[in-house]
Amino acid sequence: MRNISLIFKQFSRSVLLVAGLVVYGLTAQAQADAAKGEAIFKAKCTACHKIETRLTGPALGPQLTSETDDAYLTKWIQNSQALVAAKNPKAVKIFNEFNQVTMTSFEELSDADVGNVITYVRTEWKKMQDDTSKKPPVPTEPSGPSSLVVWSLIGVILIAFIVILVLNKVIATLERLLLNKQGLLPEEEETTDEEAKANRLATVKKLLKNKKLVFFIVLCGTIAMGSFSWVTMWNTNVHQGYQPVQPIKYSHELHAGVMKLECQYCHTGAFKSKNASIPSLNVCMNCHKSVKTESPEIHKIYDALGYDPNTAKYDSTKAKPMQWVRVHNLPDLAYFNHSQHVKVGNIKCQTCHGQVQEMKEVYQYSPLTMKWCIQCHKRTEVNGKGNAYYDSILAAHDKIKKGEKVTAAVLGGIECGKCHY
Numbered sequence: 001m002r003n004i005s006l007i008f009k010q011f012s013r014s015v016l017l018v019a020g021l022v023v024y025g026l027t028a029q030a031q032a033d034a035a036k037g038e039a040i041f042k043a044k045c046t047a048c049h050k051i052e053t054r055l056t057g058p059a060l061g062p063q064l065t066s067e068t069d070d071a072y073l074t075k076w077i078q079n080s081q082a083l084v085a086a087k088n089p090k091a092v093k094i095f096n097e098f099n100q101v102t103m104t105s106f107e108e109l110s111d112a113d114v115g116n117v118i119t120y121v122r123t124e125w126k127k128m129q130d131d132t133s134k135k136p137p138v139p140t141e142p143s144g145p146s147s148l149v150v151w152s153l154i155g156v157i158l159i160a161f162i163v164i165l166v167l168n169k170v171i172a173t174l175e176r177l178l179l180n181k182q183g184l185l186p187e188e189e190e191t192t193d194e195e196a197k198a199n200r201l202a203t204v205k206k207l208l209k210n211k212k213l214v215f216f217i218v219l220c221g222t223i224a225m226g227s228f229s230w231v232t233m234w235n236t237n238v239h240q241g242y243q244p245v246q247p248i249k250y251s252h253e254l255h256a257g258v259m260k261l262e263c264q265y266c267h268t269g270a271f272k273s274k275n276a277s278i279p280s281l282n283v284c285m286n287c288h289k290s291v292k293t294e295s296p297e298i299h300k301i302y303d304a305l306g307y308d309p310n311t312a313k314y315d316s317t318k319a320k321p322m323q324w325v326r327v328h329n330l331p332d333l334a335y336f337n338h339s340q341h342v343k344v345g346n347i348k349c350q351t352c353h354g355q356v357q358e359m360k361e362v363y364q365y366s367p368l369t370m371k372w373c374i375q376c377h378k379r380t381e382v383n384g385k386g387n388a389y390y391d392s393i394l395a396a397h398d399k400i401k402k403g404e405k406v407t408a409a410v411l412g413g414i415e416c417g418k419c420h421y
């Protein structure tokens, strides 16, 4: 009998061991999968997808969590157009939802590769939901002391004031009681109006003589004025939310949002120079020569260019510049370069300008204060891998180390944007 129970014990132990190993192996496998998936996701999908928000394509976190048919997803990722062509109802639905923008086919990815990407996205999305602190830092923060600080200060002052009032009342009552006990309190007399008035005046005079009270009131006044001017000064010249009226009702929501024109189609400078630049009206004419020709808004473009839609001829003598009102404006003492941020830093326009593609009229989304610049510089990690800018710096670094000749030109000294505003 004893033997049997011994054997049983040993057997159950080894079963437990094997089970443990299998579970361990599986989790290790899952981790490896997610890591492989991350590499593929970053290389192939981030151009159009983010995990948490919609970009050109849907937010993949929620999408891959609600859609659980992995076989369908694999087919979709490897060749979405084949599914659309085969009239797969799910595929057709999402294709239409995204204005029939074609997703690139990834036939080079094996089923396992795709599985890894899906695992990565699902685990990452779960992590994001579990741990809200992992969400990317919001770059815009109100400048100056937060309103919470100001309000709690006011609250503390109010409470202190009430406590003092109550204490005063208590002391007065106690004094009266004491005097009463000693029989020293004069009999209350009937007071006339005149006397009441005089009494009140006397109380005010007494209060004014109370140094503690006067000090307290002056202190409150100073704190209130101080915080008011502190907030005002912090916000001087901060034009967050500034939204001037433009000469033409041009809408980013329509052109960049609904029509999905790339930002650089119009703001060509953003990737290669300091200024993002406002497009010339010729860019608009690429389409508006034939689109909405009857609209009075579009006729403003024609007038500015001296263009006659009936003859399709330009008359440069009638041309006058379009006076767009500048929304963002740093003072001249600060140097900001778009290409350094957009191209080298790989920062999305929306990080600084907000969801422009959803704005009917553009407004200043970020405060554009020095604190705003500095905070982002402290928080943002620079990505040095596969970045031509850093490759050139590293190359120069190697040359200097080897004692070879390095000119300022090698360090970017002949790029226009380094010297010119």
Ligand code: HEC
Pocket (backbone or CB within 6 Å): 040, 041, 044, 045, 046, 047, 048, 049, 056, 057, 058, 060, 063, 064, 067, 073, 076, 077, 080, 090, 091, 094, 095, 096, 098, 099, 100, 101, 102, 103, 104, 106, 117
């Ligand atoms: C060129 C842009 C682009 C790239 C790159 C891209 N996608 Fe997409 N994706 C889209 C668009 C747009 C849609 C929406 C459907 C449509 O219009 O075709 C979409 C939809 C999807 C869907 C939803 C399918 C459904 O029916 O729920 C998944 C999943 C997906 N993409 C995964 C990926 C993965 C994984 C990668 C990288 C391997 C990737 N995408 C790369 C543009 C892209």
Ligand code: HEC
Pocket (backbone or CB within 6 Å): 246, 250, 252, 255, 256, 261, 262, 263, 264, 265, 266, 267, 278, 279, 324, 325, 326, 327, 328, 329, 349, 350, 353, 356, 357, 361, 362
């Ligand atoms: C079809 C051309 C076109 C496209 C595409 C376009 N823009 Fe613009 N953008 C303009 C014009 C014209 C103005 C000037 C009028 C105005 O402020 O609305 C402008 C103004 C702006 C401004 C304000 C500039 C200032 O005065 O400070 C920002 C910021 C901006 N665009 C960002 C973007 C971003 C981000 C995208 C991509 C999502 C984009 N734009 C796409 C034409 C375009």
Ligand code: HEC
Pocket (backbone or CB within 6 Å): 248, 249, 250, 251, 254, 255, 261, 266, 279, 281, 283, 284, 285, 286, 287, 288, 291, 292, 295, 296, 297, 298, 301
């Ligand atoms: C890629 C083509 C394209 C470009 C470039 C383009 N637009 Fe448009 N625009 C359109 C289309 C399409 C519509 C919408 C027509 C409709 O409502 O059916 C439109 C509508 C408009 C409208 C609204 C007209 C109305 O009365 O409803 C204005 C204003 C406008 N565009 C101004 C501009 C300006 C200014 C530029 C240059 C900075 C520009 N567009 C560049 C295609 C373009």
Ligand code: HEC
Pocket (backbone or CB within 6 Å): 263, 264, 267, 270, 271, 274, 275, 276, 277, 278, 328, 329, 330, 331, 336, 338, 341, 342, 347, 348, 349, 350, 351, 352, 353, 368
């Ligand atoms: C790191 C933050 C940041 C990013 C990213 C960024 N911008 Fe800007 N943008 C600014 C600041 C700051 C100004 C004001 C510059 C000035 O007044 O000198 C500005 C000004 C502009 C202007 C006004 C004209 C000009 O050139 O000064 C346009 C248009 C513009 N941005 C478009 C874009 C577009 C399009 C992108 C994406 C390709 C983009 N920005 C990315 C911060 C940013």
Ligand code: HEC
Pocket (backbone or CB within 6 Å): 139, 330, 334, 335, 336, 337, 340, 341, 344, 345, 347, 351, 352, 368, 369, 372, 373, 374, 376, 377, 380, 381, 382, 383, 389
């Ligand atoms: C959204 C984050 C962000 C904001 C906001 C931002 N920057 Fe930057 N900035 C970066 C990053 C990231 C880099 C590094 C890019 C690179 O060289 O890899 C950078 C680089 C720079 C550099 C070049 C530093 C060097 O020597 O290479 C200057 C100058 C600069 N920023 C100025 C500004 C100014 C001025 C503002 C505010 C008006 C600003 N930035 C706002 C992220 C930001």
Ligand code: HEC
Pocket (backbone or CB within 6 Å): 413, 414, 415, 416, 417, 418, 419, 420
């Ligand atoms: C090393 C600094 C530096 C670089 C790099 C540089 N410039 Fe200049 N640039 C200057 C200086 C300084 C002046 C003013 C010279 C003068 O007034 O005689 C100037 C003047 C100019 C002018 C004449 C402006 C006027 O009002 O007369 C133009 C145009 C110009 N540069 C264009 C460019 C272009 C385009 C590039 C890039 C290919 C470039 N520069 C690169 C320093 C530079």
